[in-house]
Amino acid sequence: MLISxxxxxxxxxxxxxxxxxxxxxxxxxxxxxxxxxxxxxxGLLALVMSRRALGTHxxxxxxxxxxxxxxxxxxxxxxxxxxAAIRVQEISGIWSTYGAMLVLKSSALLVVGGLGWWQRHxxxxxxxxxxxxxxxxxxxxxxxxxxxATGAGVALSRTNPEAALAVTEPYTAAExxxxxxxxxxxxxxxxxxxxxxxxxxxxxxxFMIGLYLLAVRRMRKRGDTWPxxxxxxWLVGWLLLxxxxxxxxxxxxxxxxxxxxxxxxTVATAVPAFLVLGAPITLALRTLRRRDDGSAGPRxxxxxVVLSLxxxxxxxxxxxxxxxxxxxxxxxxxxxxxxxLESHTAHVLMVGxxxxxGYLFANSLIGIDPGPERPxxxxxxxxxxxxxxxxxxxxxxxxxSNQVLAEDWFVALGRSWGRDPLADQEFGAAIGWALGDYxxxxxxxxxxxxxVHADRRERRRFDRxxxxxxxxxxxxxxxxxxxLAEANESRSKS
Numbered sequence: 001m002l003i004s005x006x007x008x009x010x011x012x013x014x015x016x017x018x019x020x021x022x023x024x025x026x027x028x029x030x031x032x033x034x035x036x037x038x039x040x041x042x043g044l045l046a047l048v049m050s051r052r053a054l055g056t057h058x059x060x061x062x063x064x065x066x067x068x069x070x071x072x073x074x075x076x077x078x079x080x081x082x083x084a085a086i087r088v089q090e091i092s093g094i095w096s097t098y099g100a101m102l103v104l105k106s107s108a109l110l111v112v113g114g115l116g117w118w119q120r121h122x123x124x125x126x127x128x129x130x131x132x133x134x135x136x137x138x139x140x141x142x143x144x145x146x147x148x149a150t151g152a153g154v155a156l157s158r159t160n161p162e163a164a165l166a167v168t169e170p171y172t173a174a175e176x177x178x179x180x181x182x183x184x185x186x187x188x189x190x191x192x193x194x195x196x197x198x199x200x201x202x203x204x205x206x207f208m209i210g211l212y213l214l215a216v217r218r219m220r221k222r223g224d225t226w227p228x229x230x231x232x233x234w235l236v237g238w239l240l241l242x243x244x245x246x247x248x249x250x251x252x253x254x255x256x257x258x259x260x261x262x263x264x265x266t267v268a269t270a271v272p273a274f275l276v277l278g279a280p281i282t283l284a285l286r287t288l289r290r291r292d293d294g295s296a297g298p299r300x301x302x303x304x305v306v307l308s309l310x311x312x313x314x315x316x317x318x319x320x321x322x323x324x325x326x327x328x329x330x331x332x333x334x335x336x337x338x339x340x341l342e343s344h345t346a347h348v349l350m351v352g353x354x355x356x357x358g359y360l361f362a363n364s365l366i367g368i369d370p371g372p373e374r375p376x377x378x379x380x381x382x383x384x385x386x387x388x389x390x391x392x393x394x395x396x397x398x399x400x401s402n403q404v405l406a407e408d409w410f411v412a413l414g415r416s417w418g419r420d421p422l423a424d425q426e427f428g429a430a431i432g433w434a435l436g437d438y439x440x441x442x443x444x445x446x447x448x449x450x451x452v453h454a455d456r457r458e459r460r461r462f463d464r465x466x467x468x469x470x471x472x473x474x475x476x477x478x479x480x481x482x483x484l485a486e487a488n489e490s491r492s493k494s
Contacts, residue, residue, distance in 0.1 A: 004038070005035070008034040008035055008038060009345065024198070024199075024344045025198075027344055028198070028200040028203075029079045029199055030079070031200070032075055032079045032199075033075070033076055033079040035075075036071075036072040036075035036076045036079070037072070037076055039068065039072050040068075040069055040072035040073070040076070043065050043068055044069075044139060047061060047062060047139065048139050064297075173414045174255075174413050174415075177342070177409070177412060178254050178413070182413065182415060183251050183252055185417040185418060186256065186259070186418060190251075190252075191247075191248045192248070194248050194251040194252065195246055195248075195250070195251060196246060196250045196251035197246055198245040198246050198250050200348060201242070201245040201246070202245070202246055205238040205239075205241050205242045206238075206242075208238055208280075209234070209235060209238050212234050212235075212278065212280060213231075215283050215284065216231055216283070229277075230277060230283075231278070233275075233277035233278045234277075234278030234280065236274045237270075237271050237272070237273075237274030237275035237278060238271075238275070240270055240271050240274065241266075241267065241271045241355070243266075244262075244263045244266040244267050244271070245267075245351060249262045250263065254341050254347075255410075255413060256415075256418065256424055256428070257406075257410065257421065257424050257425045258425075258428035259428075260341075261428035261429070261431050261432040261435075262428075262431055262435065264350075264432070265431070265432050265435035265439075267351055267354050267355050268324075268328075268354035268355070268357070268358040269358055269435070269436060269439035270435070270438070270439045270442070271355060271358070272355065272359040272361070273358075273366070273439050273442045273443050274442070276359060276362040276363045276366055276367045276369075277366065277442075277446060279367070279368050280369070281302065281306060281370060282368060284302055285299065285370070288302070306369075306370050307370075312371070312372050313372075314360055315360055315363065315364055315371045316372045317361075317364040317374065317375055317380065317383050320357070320363075320364045321361055321364075321383055321386070321387045323357050323360065323361070324358065324360075324361045324387060325390045325394075327354065327357050328391065328394055329394060332405060336350075337405055337406050338405075338406035338408070338409050341406055341409050362443060365380045365383060365447065366380075366443050366446040366447050366450060368450075377447065377450070380447055381444070381447060384440065388436055388437075391432075391433075391436045392433055394432075395429045395432045395433035396429075396433070398425070398426075398428075398432070399426050399429040399430060404421045404422050404425055410424075
């Protein structure tokens, strides 16, 4: 699957998305578009090819596929709509060759959506009654329409939209490098007013927020409760990610090293701490339904991932802490930093990697979700202190360095305002050091709360045990102390 996603990502870097000032946004939308289309078409072909092997389970498979296809339709339509808005900014562009093919593709999408609705409401019942020929006929029609829509999409990728972002003046150095003009000088107001859309992470964050709220709603509908504090932590985590990738850190992160450090530390430390406190895996396991038809659904796949050997190894505190520290050093003291500034692909991978490594580290210490056995609380506190001690050492070494990281990049941008690159790097290192403190406080506070609750549970367990045994354990312990006292007294007399 990872190989397939990598192939689709490389396709999204060309075609529609090539040559526009909003290249990064176009790439993200194109990638989502291709993933949804591939899942939609691939799922349909898989059903057709395996219909005989599925036997009586075909109706079940079609029912599950229909849900997937419905989500794919939403993603394909929305990503295509916003992608078209980027390339065809004026309504007159609809009458161009590009616009005509866009209308053709949209019409095919509507037809396929209608067929999917019929499949969802009528065909599943026919299959349950043995109507396999109806499924084959509908699948052939749907595949033909999808093939036409795909052909129109291929033609679109090779057609220049006449009304799309016509360039009347040469690009500046900043427009060539980052796909847009340099933002204004960073002041107090710009922290709130400057935004740069990062479509991929924005949609991921909104999707995860929506899933979480739906799960909480499902729990409440059946009479169960879920702590509001955990819901709030989950929302804060994803809202912080949206701000870090789309707000001022996203707008200035490729222009100022200091703002890059704000983005990095927010993504790697603050966001994971809040997400872990949301306990998403526990919530998912409590709300996702077990499948009783022999197939593996989201709940079953989630359990497989959580219990897999890689997850067990990477989720141990020592490994997670080591990954967190080593990633930090390797990223900044190699060419990876400049690569993440130059390449949208590398930037996406950077955000994903540090978000995941930070999550593994935080979950191994303050999480309640299923995973590897966590060490005793004193050892967890020690791991937190040692890890952030290494982080402070890294920040101090960066502050003392006279070598500008990614110097070629920051000089080539032609920025005429603000600190020079070396001074900005020193300021960014200080920010990174400071921003490491408040996630530390969050994790330390959460660890103390978990520690206190664990002690209370152990005390209640002991009290219940004493009640059942009429205090036999306490009496035996007191008798042991009495004998030790008598032995000490006899030795002192002798």
